[in-house]
Amino acid sequence: MIRTPLRPLARILEARQKGENPDAIERENKRIRHEQMRDRSRQRAEGRLLVLGIFFFCAFSVVGARMGLLATSEATEPRAHAPGAVISASRADIVDRNGNILATNFETHALYAQPRHMVDPVMAAKKLVGVFPDLDEERLLKDFTGKRKFLWIKKKISPEQMQAVHDIGDPGLLFAPRDMRLYPNGKLAAHVLGGASFGKEGVHAAEVIGVAGVERYFDDYLRDPANGNKPLELSLDLTVQAAAEQVLWGGMKLMNAKGATSVLMDVKTGEVVSVVSLPSFDPNDRPRPATKGDPSDSPLFNRSVQGVYELGSTFKIFAAAQAIDLGLVSAETVIDTSGPFKVGGFKIGEFHNKNYGKLSVTDIIVNSSNRGTGRIALQIGAERQQDFLRKLGFFEATSFEIVEAAGGKPLLPKRWTDLSSVTISYGHGLSSSPMHLAAGYAALANGGYKVAPTLIKQTTPQLGPRVISAKAAADARMMLRKVVSDGTASFGEVPGYQVGGKTGTADKPKPNGGYYKDKVIATFASIFPAHDPQYVLIVTLDEPVETSGTKPRRTAGWTAVPVAAEMIRRVAPLLGVRPTVEPLEEAVITLAGNN
Template structure:
């Protein structure tokens, strides 16, 4: 019985296997045809895609292929506006000229036609592109409407146009160093254009979210009116005093906002090639300088804040200081004991050194660190230079640093430190973006005692009343400030008569709202002047700037203090 049962079980199993085999044979041909069709489909389109990639690589065009080119030229950027909504940078529609060499029957005819409209295409490289067997190649990325119409009228086969976005700067050179430039693909290269890319725009572009899209404008802290006034006065002053370069910064002291920043010579961002010229670099953030006597305010603030020096203390400035084989003297020596205010107003190197010595070298280091002067400045602007510190912070280095030599910093860094001295002692990193008072209060660091800041305001005002800053007086605006005349170094030696002049001021100094830093590089004496120091050029330039920008900024004049006003006029030199 067991054997019969086993035989019956085997027969049933064989029947099931045979039934299954028959079912597979019935459905097999249908599945095979579908699989075969899918395979052919993938192979064909894979071959097409591979061929397109190969052609793009062989072509060597900027976009690599026509499809990639379509995406590239369509990238949009947001408008950039000033704090009042005035447009500083925007996209305009442009055209890009391309060729499809495979469709060109006579490359010589096309080449000859193109160069009649665009002579700059008369190069062996363009001729070679037209003669190639490539599918696509760029000829010129940005052409005018008139050029496009002229080429279109020629009826050249294998030549076409693509709509593209071109960056346009309505103000030309006015805000160039702040805005920066973009490349032919509308990607930021420098300035706030590059910052926008790094902050968020590049990510959106890579995801394809910026193709012909309208985006919210990017607002800056800059005031275009103030920017124009600062640049205009610097340009006139640079020409009048025959200076090599000129720089200016206007900073809102309670928020750290950059209201204006100019570095001359500048460039036209609509002509991006100018930005590559070395003389047109942004000296305000990318240049490092020894600031000279405007640094004395920092030394005096450091000593007063330490509690080791009091305002009424006296310091013997009768004799020069000799150290490490060098002699340090005063430019206009009084040859007597000077109080702290006298050291500041008379700009005594000897007195400043002795004030620093009483506080100590370690105190000097810590104080400069608190003011952010020993490390790279943190702000949105790309390309900020690092400070140049002394290789050894010894006694000689500490002495020269106390009056503004031996330590190199950027002008913007100096402006930030200057704002800290007069705004109640609160350090704020500078910003080129709008910052509310609430935001500023959260970010501010109390690095100087408020009473120390009050003394510095008093000293700066005294210097304008009876010191080297007298020519900065502007009726109604109690300006306070400090001059700096720093000898420049050539081949490792300080050269007499070769100066970087500066004046760092704030107004109204009783309750400062704005700081103004003006620098002139190698200004010359003009007729009627005995010297080419800062009091003769950087100071009156500052007065001209404040006279123009104060009403724009809504600073109400106060005529209670009848400060002397010295009119300044620029006259052509014959």
């Protein structure tokens, strides 16, 4: 901008010639300049006021619109949010077959500290120990007065604890919202559910991940936001599970056992309606895994799938059924069970050195003859025996949907000799889990079809390939019924439910080889009702001893069988199995002519 001079030379010279005062020219020019400056300032001020007015108009319009929206919408609780957070805390519920909650989410808080914002770290540490006695006051004080800017104090706190921390009143103690996993039934079905913990963690959210059981096996499904309103529906029946756990716990204590497990399975669908492993734990407060000692001593050990045992004479029915299926024998075929009986230089004996003499195949099962079963196994042969047990699933871990099942692979002999065939026929030399045994018995109970144990609710039968003929399966069921009515499992009789089953007592192996003389694994594998089986029940006791008599008794007939009978008595009505009168055999009518 070109400024006009206040004393232009031409005008000054002209004014002097005319005798005028040159200073008047300067004053006049100053006045004009000042007026121009005021005009420009006024224009700028008016422009600014216009812009400010427009800004305030827009701001109040937005506020008014927001207030109107809030006034016409439903009130909601504001939630903490971190910009850019990628942690998803949602997790689907787990329910039983009837829709009862087994696992769900619960809103809680975590407690953390920002030491640089704390007013009185010494007082805060002291009062925190009063609220949480498991905290170390010296450690807290060291963290609060050190260089740390952030530390977690408690990952989960109750509303009462949260209020107590509020009352401390220190601004450096803060709360983080959390969705924690809640198991409202406590220890019930603990080994199935497994438990959950926190994965990725932030101040405003924490990721809940499964650490064991179905929580880990179905972790991807449960964490998928698309399944938030679609609970994982299991085959378990909560009421049956509770009854089974109660009976098994009482039986374990009554029989002085170290541990126990039971498996209740539908023979046509493979659904596991109840599975129990004792001792148990509370998944709401899952203990730490054992780092030394026998894994089975830990309550986390799942005996139903991880417990790989020699299951004793429960295997004898497989040898008898296969031999009948192959046409080698019939249920009435007589076999000499007398001794001596040696295979591979080893003598095969009987329980308490009994000598049963000649027995039918049915009586071999009823009396649980080792020699009789061994002679049947030799007729079958090692190769065919392996093929049959492989079809039943005894060569691989079960497909049961908990992560622990993958570790329960059966232990097989390195060389399958004739001696192996004989000992395996009566349950020694091959170790498997109770879940394997349940699947094997289900195949005999359902008419000869393989079924896979499952934890997912099914709506139709899930029969796999045929592994044995219907006739052989029917004969096997008849034998199992006679074991209860006339044989070693007489304590397993439950009026109205026609139980069939087979006992098995196996010496417990030592960790470094050999067997204990006074410790056994006692098992009762049962089906009910025997004339039309619907369920398989396996009960296994670890180191049981029955002491009501003058001498301690450890066999399954005295330990596992009574426990299984009581369980059937309790759960059968809950399963909707109505007691019936056992069908009688058809009478043989002979027509006689007149003499």
